[in-house]
Amino acid sequence: MNHGIKLSQHIFWIGVNDRRTHLFENLWPLDKGISYNAYLIRDKKNVLIDTVEIGHVESYFDAIDEILESGENVDYLVINHMEPDHSGALKLITQRYPDITLVGNKNTFKFVRGFFGDFKRILEVVEGDTLDLGDHSLTFVMTPMLHWPETMMTLETKNQILFTGDVFGSFGTLDGVLFDDEVNLDDWEPEQRRYYSNIVGKYVKQTQRALEKLKTVNVRMFAPTHGLIWRQHPDHIVNLYDRWSRLDGxxxxxxxxxxxxxxxxxxxxxxxxxxxxxxxxxxxxxxxxxxxxxxxxxxxxxxxxxxxxxxxxxxxxxxxxxxxxxxxxxxxxxxxxxxxxxxxxxxxxxxxxxxxxxxxxxxxxxxxxxxxxxxxxxxxxxxxxxxxxxxxxxxxxxx
Ligand SMILES: Cc1cc2nc3c(=O)[nH]c(=O)nc-3n(C[C@H](O)[C@H](O)[C@H](O)COP(=O)(O)O)c2cc1C
Ligand SMILES: [Fe+2]
Ligand SMILES: [Fe+2]
The missing domain is CATH 3.40.50.360 (Flavodoxin domain)
Known part of the structure; x- marks a missing residue:
């Protein structure tokens, strides 16, 4: 279903659904599958936000090709998280777009070097830095240990879309849907809570810190790396995260x-x-x-x-x-x-x-x-x- 689904006029979902893997991290059952969400912003400078798990790279590349004109370049890859379910296609992307610049923070590049070796074109960002793309611009919100040391979020300021990485993510594939207003939210809560408790649950303090930080950021839409995109009811997932990270029962x-x-x-x-x-x-x-x-x-x-x-x-x-x-x-x-x-x-x-x-x-x-x-x-x-x-x-x- 995937290609050409838009979050705004020039921002596309280019993720994939995985119904094949039995265990996430080879540990957590995926009986309802999982999606790896990635995004493409088309502007004077074209930007990819995260990649996908390596087994799905062909769909990911096809999605990019369907959106860009032939020969058009990708200028940046923003790396919000280095866990291989999102960084899997990183090396292949740099081979496909040799002029691409990788965008991440200090810890991101430690991991990039460790996993993949040295890259010449990198842009190291800190909290609040902005990256101008033409019509759009990006700014960066650091969320260390949610749930890795390098994790960060990226805000696209024109449409106020926050790419949140694993935060607000979920198990479960996107079966023809993409947005929170296209589903019955109660159906999704068990897989959202299972994802939170299994993957992020150790980092409740960091979750609370991130929720505090988000209060100061103007956001209209949350676009995580797994599960639904929150455009109608962003408060719904914020409230759930607040309860889960306070261990309210x-x-x-x-x-x-x-x-x-x-x-x-x-x-x-x-x-x-x-x-x-x-x-x-x-x-x-x-x-x-x-x-x-x-x-x-x-x-x-x-x-x-x-x-x-x-x-x-x-x-x-x-x-x-x-x-x-x-x-x-x-x-x-x-x-x-x-x-x-x-x-x-x-x-x-x-x-x-x-x-x-x-x-x-x-x-x-x-x-x-x-x-x-x-x-x-x-x-x-x-x-x-x-x-x-x-x-x-x-x-x-x-x-
Ligand atoms: C392999 C095995 C090891 C056991 N080890 C102990 C033990 O170390 N100490 C003890 O008091 N009982 C031990 N038992 C006895 C069980 O704890 C006891 O029979 C218990 O009531 C079994 O509960 P269940 O019917 O819910 O399985 C062991 C039983 C088995 C089968
Ligand atoms: Fe992760
Ligand atoms: Fe993930």
Missing amino acids: DPGVVIAYGSMYGRTERMAEYIARELILAGIRHVKVYDASKTHLSYILSDIWKYRGLIIGSPAYNNRLFPTIEALTIKLEQLHIKNRLLGLFGTATWSGGGVKNLIRFAETTGLEMVHPPHEAKYRPLEKDYEICRDIAGRMATRVKNDE
């Missing part, structure tokens, strides 16, 4: 558990039912061996309550729950109310390590953790009911 509870033979699972089921009976309307139960971490993280980013269950496994946590807790520690998870439970047959190791997780993250436990021995009995279920009851009360009080 909706009133609901995620229960994530591991279980080999069903005992820990039975406790999880019991807690889920008790939460519902206590009036919680959003309870999400995940078997961490079945559901990819990516989706569990995304729901943890949405809901205020988090209950984790694990059997002991060779003196430690069950491996898929261990992976979840390690990831949450790395993401510096905060503002979540915690409940912990598990089962063991001899000296334990599951709940013990969940307690260590609570200490490391500093998350508040709503009730002391509970470990059932051999199998959960009535007395254990009673404690599960108390955990659920305390969690429900706290989650509802926070509403």
